[in-house]
Amino acid sequence: MFENLSERLGGVFDRLTKQGALSEDDVRTALREVRVALLEADVSLPVARQFIKAVEKKATGAAVTKSVTPGQQVVKIVHDELIAVLAGEDGDPGKLRIDSPPAPILMVGLQGGGKTTTTAKLAKRLKERDGKKVLMASLDVNRPAAMEQLAILGQQIGVDTLPIVKGEDPVAIAKRAKTQAGLGGYDVYMLDTAGRLSIDEELMAQVEAVRDVANPRETILVVDGLTGQDAVHTAENFDNRIGITGVVLTRMDGDGRGGAALSMRAVTGKPIKFVGLGEKMDALETFEPDRVAGRILGMGDIVALVEKA
């Protein structure tokens, strides 16, 4: 649907290189194409702006202006910088802090982002890869059949869920989960919460209260990988209000460009830990910055391609 970065830059540089060596202005023209490519990939505007500023210096250097393949040079610089931002400094994206059992993990996010599904996927992973005993509890008293949904998933993956008690509020459920996790000898207990808008004062206060009861070791923001410009608001509001420790991007099995990944990382500074790649319980993978970087640029896995540049 949209041109990828290489195609965009190809057009610009073909025009420019005919005139001989490139000037700094020429490179700035090219960076405007980079900006459009990022915006079409759904990178949030303020993040895209900041990103362009960061690559501008590198791109106006001699490596680009004197290059016979300036387009590829710019692609490489942009690609490297994307990976650097996406990866951040804290390695180990596929790890969760689950020391001192029972370790609470709080799952939060907007409506329909994939929290319940991701809760179960993570539980399955913790159980199978790390041999942990996991308890899942649904604190979603809003959405019809939300608790049943988690209970069914629990059965499917062989992970216990906290028995459903109708009429309990989320804070009371969190307390019961904590007690049950302690008594039952669980290593981890996961709290799946109702979807909420980041501007919904009442529901944001409620999840704060849940956090204060559970003192989570990880607070995971679950975000739809197809999210557009709204990513900055969601990231900022949830992080400011609840304090997240990591992000899971869902629906990365779609054909979206995944620019929300960059927005999330840039705004919160918190690591993207996993990506959801489908509805099935094993469709969860460790976040890989280079793959997502190529995707944001619309070029798939371009590591091989730019190494030649």
Added chain:
Amino acid sequence: IMGRSQGEGAVARRVLDDEMLEQLEELLIASDMGVDTALRVTSNIAEGRFGKRLSSLEIKQALASEIARVMEPVARPLPLYPKKPQVVLVVGVNGSGKTTTIGKLASQFKAAGKQVVIAAGDTFRAAAVEQLQVWGERANVPVLTAPEGSDPASLAFDAMTKAQADGADLLMIDTAGRLQNRQDLMEELAKIVRVIRKKDPDAPHNTLLVLDATTGQNALSQVETFRKLADVSGLVMTKLDGTAKGGVLVALADKFGLPIHAIGVGEQIEDLAPFDPEEFAAALTGLDTE
């Protein structure tokens, strides 16, 4: 970006120059309108105004009326036909709000005196049926179900038979969420449509694609593919009660011209509103807070 001039009072005027146009473009891009459409909208309002001194209010009004002009032709309620049953198939990617929207629509039709039946065509997702059953109770409408894992097309066929026998006015069919790049799942949808047509060659009379307002430019690909494979006749956009502005609807109106029947503005049964181009444009440009 308009905040600054607002601080100086609504009468402060600025020249509509390139810099200003770029700022307006960014305001629109930040609403998910997409770069191309944002450029087109701003250049349309620049016509006849470029170089003039305008107040921030005047600029927002110009932008809003240009957007409302684009959206006017697609603001159309769900058409009702003298068919029994009129079949409404509801499709979309995962988590966009299909099931909730069916509950809301069923309640509205019921209130309008229609006899409504719902078919729980999501036989895949955990507790999808239970979720829809709750909505059926809330709307006071019967819900036809099939066991988890069974073929949704055969449920649709049974539902057609039942709705015809009961003389229902409307049959609303929920479907499992599916990403448009999943060919197997898109084919499953096409099969549902084929089976429905065995019962009534004109059905489904409406195929609603439910879009999530937080979705960015991928909505274009969603509409393109669902339209091709499932004959989408209209759109509903949900979650417009949040911080997302749904600007991609402008790009969609421009490109596909599909009617927008309603918008979701909350999780409660009454939170479904008609699509109002002026209100939408005002919210998108920030005119509503002026």
